[in-house]
Every structure is written in structure tokens, then in C-alpha cells.
Amino acid sequence: MSETITTATAADSGASATERFLADKTGGTGPGADTTRVNTLATEVITAVHQVIRRHHVSYEEYNALKSWLISVGQDGEWPLFLDVWIEHVVEEVAHASRKGSKGTIEGPYYVPGSPARPSVATLPMRENEAGTPLRFKGQVTDISGQPLAGALLEMWQADDDGLYAQFAPGIPEWNLRGSIVADAEGRFEVTTVQPAPYQIPTDGSCGKLIAAAGWHAWRPAHLHLKVSAPGHEPLTTQLYFKGGEHIEDDIASAVKPELVLDPRPAADGTGEVTYDFVLDPAS
Template sequence: MTRTEQSPTAAGSGASATQAFRASQPQGTAESTSPERVSAVVKALLDGVHEAIRTEQVTYTEFQAAKQWLIEVGEGGEWPLLLDVFVEHAVEDVASRTQRGSKGSILGPYYLPDQAKLPAEATLPMRPDEKGTPLVFAGQVRDAAGRPVSGAELDLWHADDEGYYSGFAPHLPEGNLRGVVTADEQGRFEVITIQPAPYQIPTDGPTGKLLEAAGWHPWRPAHLHLIVRAPEHRPITTQLYFEGGQWLDSDVAGATKPELVLNPQPHGDGWLRSEYDFVLEPEN
């Protein structure tokens, strides 16, 4: 199978991301938003669009091109990709202003729920011949007072050594490099996996067309995704990056933060080890 055949398409990734998003949303989320709040947010959004049109003196030709592109985004199922790459980091930044504990980051479009349950010391599910530098990822989950959070869960997933995610690339087995790790009584965990590669978002659809037209690159730096959760605590959704990694300073999704950069150290025989502790605040 060639790399082109392995590569996830924008439409395929969008369909998978849409399905996962719908499955994870509680019923009645939209209905719980008041008309006043809808009016305020939508008006502010439209005011911003109108101001950009006036400032940049957008022509009718450009407006029609934008309309056609938005239609293609919808028809191609790329709204999850587009919103997660270009918008979510701003929403996360606003949310973080009222939160204590560990730094968060975007969820992104490649989360899949209900993965394999694993003990505190575990190896993520992977192929017998999984390529990549072996990585030990370890740490502790504590509460805001510094006490260990017994039995905290770490929902962990990441790309493989070629930048592909299971569930979004046809050649990868289901659940590859995904798992839910349960920390021990002291909130500690130690996970064996591989160091992921940077990857480019799918560029064969309208999102890729926008990147090309704007002269922007499509790359994200290598990272681990995590949702860290425990009863009576606010869950943390975050991403951890790697010091010196390519695209770290120009992430297309704008999601990197200095506090989220790991510094893996040699761990013998070609392995790396990195430690990172999480702090969960009480749930409101």
C-alpha cells in the first residue's frame, strides 16, 4: 500500500470527526443556550465579518469565491477540521482564563471515545512492528492542594511515526496508539508508547485549498493528546509537545504553549523517557 493510499482524505477525516463529535455531545446542548446569548455571540461574529469586509474592501468576486468555498466545506464534511484547526484554540484560551490547575489545549478532530482500559503501568495498543522511537511517559495526577488523585483516568491518543491516527487512516488497526490509563492509588502512571511524528492536516479538500491560497503551511508539531479526569474534578483536555520539534513555533492550529513542551531524556538502548504531572481543580 502506498503512502497516498494510506493517507486519510479530508472528507474521510471529516466524517469520522463528525461522528465522534456527535457521539460525545450531551443531548440538549444547543437548546440550553438562551436567545440573548445566541444574539450577542452571533451579532459579534457578524460585526467582525462586516468590519473585515470594509477594512479589506472585499469585492463581489471575492465574496462569491468565499461563498463557494463555504458551500464546499459543508459538502465535504470539513467543518470539524476547519473549526478545530482555526477556531478552537481561541475558545480554549477564553476557557483557560477562569481555570486553575494544569494548562489545557485543544481537543482536535481525532479523538475517539471508549478506548481500551489500561492499568497504571501499561503499554498503549500498537502493532507488533510499530515503528518509532520508544517512549516512556510517566507522571502523577494531583489535586489543587497537592494531594494524589487516586484512580484518575488519562485518556491518551496520538499519531504514529508517520503522522497517522487510528480511526482516520485505513491502514491502521482500530485503537492503535489509543488507551485510557487508570492511575494508581498515588495518582501515578507510566505508559510505554512511541514518540509520534508531526503531521499535516488533510489538504485535498476546501481547507487545503484555503491554506494554499493563503500561502500557509498545513503542519502540526508532534504531540500527545490527553484528557485527564477524575470524579469531582474538572477534566483537563490538553496536548503535550516535544522540545526542539519541527513546527513547534508555527503550529497551523495555534495550539502550542510553553508549559506543554516535554523534554524527553535518553532512557537506555534508544528509548526516551519524559515525565509530566497534572493538577486537577475541583469541579464547580
């Protein structure tokens, strides 16, 4: 393992994820929030917790352990990690149930807007001799009628061969393996990168304590992250996985869908190559 891995901590990653979320996202409980909706959702969540306590005869010792753990999640800055790993996949499923185009999945905690712009044929920013199997990822962006979406934007980000993300672990260049690719007039793109590795979510913080106490594993399968957008169309957030990869069947974040699994094949130059097209729904 590299020095980078030994110095990356859950606390640092969690703090970065929390800071990024607060800077980039807006909440739903500020001025103008639907009071009736908040009342319904909050009441049902609290009632569900009450039911679990009654059904399992939760003791004060267990209650206090939960209380202590919830406090530590906040202190570690791991609420984005906890929610994105165990909750977001259901929110995504419900929010996009009527989508006719390509399948989406969770965003996760490691998205950063404003990555460097790249042309339709591009290489993601990476270090000299970046570790990992070279990968050529190409395809086309269309609407649901099959018409190309000229100039569609594909924001890509991924972990490196050590399972670490730029801006969330020390010692990695700011925009490493992050880029914003602008498709050509036919909506086509071709991106050279490296195939990412499976990785464990941070386990030295509060989420790791839950994983250990429950006897779960902490692994996510290797994946590419993408946000695909075009004017007049609903943006798509997704992750693409790799056929035969570890933890495809038991992703801790429950984010894998059959439609999102890639099967790269060796090209003439030895680089893994795969084609994957995106279909965007019209904006509602």
C-alpha cells in the same frame, strides 16, 4: 510513504470527524439555549464580517469565491477540522482562563471515547514493530494542594509515525495508539508508546485550498493528546509537545504553550523517557 498515507483523504477524515462530533458532542442552540447570549454572539460575529468587507472593499468575485468555499467545507465534512485548527485555541484560552492547575489546550477533531482500559503501568495498543522511537511517559496526577488523586483516568491518543490517527485513516487497527490508563493509589502512571511524528492536516480538501490560497503551511508539531479526569475535579484536555520539534514555533493550530513541551532523555535501555505531572482543579 506507506500505502496507508496514499489512500487517506481529507474527505474520509473529515467525514469521520463530523460523524464522531455529532455522535459525541452536544450543541448549545437546542431547547433551553440562552437567547440573549446567542443573539449577542451571532450579531457580533456577523458585524465583524461586515466590517472586514467594508475595510477591504470585498468584490463580488471574492464574495462568491468565499461562498463557494464555505459550501465545499460542508460537502467535504471539514467543519470540525476548520474550527478545531483555527478557532478552538481561543475558545480554550477563554474557557479555562481561571484554571490554577495544569495547562490545557485544544482537543482537536480526532478524539474517540471508550478506548481500551489499561493499568497504571501499561503499553498503548500498537501494531507489531510499530514505527517510531520508543517513549516511556510517566508522572503523577494530584489536586492543586498536591494530594494524589488515586485512580485518575488518563485517556491518551496520538498519531502514528506517518502522522495518521486510528479510526480516521484506513488500514490502521481500531484502537492503535489509543488507551485509557488508570493511575494507581498514588495517582502515578507509566505508559510506553512511540514518539509521534509531526504531520500535515489534510490538504486535499477545502481547508487545503484555503492554506494554499493564503500561502500558509499545514503542519502540526508532534504531540501526545490527553484527557485527564478524577471524581470531584475539572477534567483537563491537553496536548504535550517535544522540545526542539519541527513547527513548535509555528503550529498551524496555535495550540502550543511553553508549559506543554516535553524534553525526553534516553533511559538505560535506550528508550526515550520523560516525566510530566498533572494538577487538576476542583470541580466548580
